[in-house]
Amino acid sequence: MKVNITHIFENIYKKESDAIFRFCFMRVSDREQALDITQETFTRFWQKLQKDEDIQNNRAFIFMIARNLIIDWYRKKKAISLDKMIENDLEDTPYFTVDDSSIDNLELGPEGRYVLDKVNELSPSARDPIYMRFVEGLSPSEIGEILGISTNAASVRINRGLIELKKKTGYNDNVK
Amino acid sequence: MKNINWNKGLKQLKNIKMTDTEKDQIFKSVMNYPLPKQSPIKSNWVTYSQIFAFKKHKMAYYTVIASLIVILSGQGIVYASQDSLPGDILYPVKIKVLEPVRSALTLSTEAKAEYESNLATKRLEEAEKLASNNKLDKDTEKRISELVKNHTSALDNDLSRLNKSSKNKKEKVDDIVTNFQAGMNAHSQVLEEILGSNDYIENESEDDSISKTARDSGNKVRQNYRNDDHDLKKYKFKKESVESIINSTTKDIENIKDNRSKAKQNVIENTHKKLDQAKELLKNADDKNEKSDNENAYNDLLDSESSAKEANIFLNVGLKIEDHRNNNKEHNDDSKSESREVRSFLDNND
Numbered sequence: 001m002k003v004n005i006t007h008i009f010e011n012i013y014k015k016e017s018d019a020i021f022r023f024c025f026m027r028v029s030d031r032e033q034a035l036d037i038t039q040e041t042f043t044r045f046w047q048k049l050q051k052d053e054d055i056q057n058n059r060a061f062i063f064m065i066a067r068n069l070i071i072d073w074y075r076k077k078k079a080i081s082l083d084k085m086i087e088n089d090l091e092d093t094p095y096f097t098v099d100d101s102s103i104d105n106l107e108l109g110p111e112g113r114y115v116l117d118k119v120n121e122l123s124p125s126a127r128d129p130i131y132m133r134f135v136e137g138l139s140p141s142e143i144g145e146i147l148g149i150s151t152n153a154a155s156v157r158i159n160r161g162l163i164e165l166k167k168k169t170g171y172n173d174n175v176k
Numbered sequence: 177m178k179n180i181n182w183n184k185g186l187k188q189l190k191n192i193k194m195t196d197t198e199k200d201q202i203f204k205s206v207m208n209y210p211l212p213k214q215s216p217i218k219s220n221w222v223t224y225s226q227i228f229a230f231k232k233h234k235m236a237y238y239t240v241i242a243s244l245i246v247i248l249s250g251q252g253i254v255y256a257s258q259d260s261l262p263g264d265i266l267y268p269v270k271i272k273v274l275e276p277v278r279s280a281l282t283l284s285t286e287a288k289a290e291y292e293s294n295l296a297t298k299r300l301e302e303a304e305k306l307a308s309n310n311k312l313d314k315d316t317e318k319r320i321s322e323l324v325k326n327h328t329s330a331l332d333n334d335l336s337r338l339n340k341s342s343k344n345k346k347e348k349v350d351d352i353v354t355n356f357q358a359g360m361n362a363h364s365q366v367l368e369e370i371l372g373s374n375d376y377i378e379n380e381s382e383d384d385s386i387s388k389t390a391r392d393s394g395n396k397v398r399q400n401y402r403n404d405d406h407d408l409k410k411y412k413f414k415k416e417s418v419e420s421i422i423n424s425t426t427k428d429i430e431n432i433k434d435n436r437s438k439a440k441q442n443v444i445e446n447t448h449k450k451l452d453q454a455k456e457l458l459k460n461a462d463d464k465n466e467k468s469d470n471e472n473a474y475n476d477l478l479d480s481e482s483s484a485k486e487a488n489i490f491l492n493v494g495l496k497i498e499d500h501r502n503n504n505k506e507h508n509d510d511s512k513s514e515s516r517e518v519r520s521f522l523d524n525n526d
Contacts, residue, residue, distance in 0.1 A: 006207075009206075009207075010203075013203055013206075017194060017199055017202070017203075018192075018193040018194060021192075021193065021194045022189070022190075022192045022193070025192060026189075026192075035194070035198055035202065038194070038202060039202045039205060039206065042202065042203075042206045043205075043206050043209050046206050046207070046209060047209070108188050108189070108192075109184070109185075109188050111181045111182070111184035111185035111188055112184075112185045112188030112189050113185075114181055114182075114185050115182060115185030115186060115188075115189060116185075116189070134186060135186060135189050135190060169182065
């Protein structure tokens, strides 16, 4: 049993650790902090596995833990005005605006910055779904589970985000 | 051109990764994280918070509230339907839901048979109540007859199962059969008395008259389930019990104080007839017993018991219904005289 869950954990860690780190890094804009949250995310996931609790979709579950931890981090930090945060939601906090110097640390090219800028320009409810769909390749049902909404609602947000993105970037059907 | 930019941008974003050292460090620290052995201390407010959490799940909350309402109002309906009569709104609830459910919940065949026998008697009592209030029409009569037939066939099934199950139950079968026959005969006669006094002309050839159905049912059950194989040692005991029923019914007749009304006289007369019949059958049984015709003696004894019980039931029910009718009559007379007084008062004032 123990061997089995270690094996499961190891596999998931190999597959998802970078995506989780990236997700955290995008939101907290601080490498050390992102590493901390990533570690905490996987620690909680490991505890859940040990307690043999029923998890339907491991990937969505890990993203959900990470998202909740980021929300907690913002609450503690209070660097961003609480007014901007609507009801425990991350949606109002843009990607990578806390500290512009951290973008330099990423060694992102102009194209990467362009994508991030455009994602930040989207309406708050579309940012997370678009990022998760197109950067991390999560399915609408997984996104729905992470955000605590239905699959249909997640699909609607992705589609609306996509239309918005097309308008902002001037693409027709190039965003896939 | 722009499309290439976008795809490149996505690639660059996907390249944001942890270094191998960072990955290893995190993996190790996670794997070494001790599992907390103690369960968290439970807050005193946890019960309340669970109630509020439950309230948040609206569907569950409303479902529970709705089921509570259904259960509580259901109990009210059950209670209210118990005394309902044919034609009442709740009567179908009683005969189609309540009674079948009770019957299904009764486990032993013996109890089931008794329950069905009681239900058949109950139907006749309902008919008596309706008839004494002049509310028994042809349709209701037909319906009650059908119900009596249904109860009889259910009783028939139960008795046949009881007969097959074991020999020890034969005495019980005899009891149930005797009681059923006595009840059917007594109540059908009471019903006939009421209907007769209501100037109701009963067509004897009619198959669905309640009293005929009841008598037929009683006779059918008696013919089908009168055992030939009796425990003859119990003859003496049985005889004593029949005698005691005859004596107590005779005493009941003597104790009736106000026996001047014609209807009551009629009831008493009919009871005497039945008692005489019971005594005669008892005498026959004794004669046959002396001649060592034991089986027939015991059968006569059982018939005598049935007649004695019939006399007892007829007397009690007949008197009760006569009292009820007299009360109604007095009430009607009072209200008539009152209205007469009011009218004369008004006339005088005019």
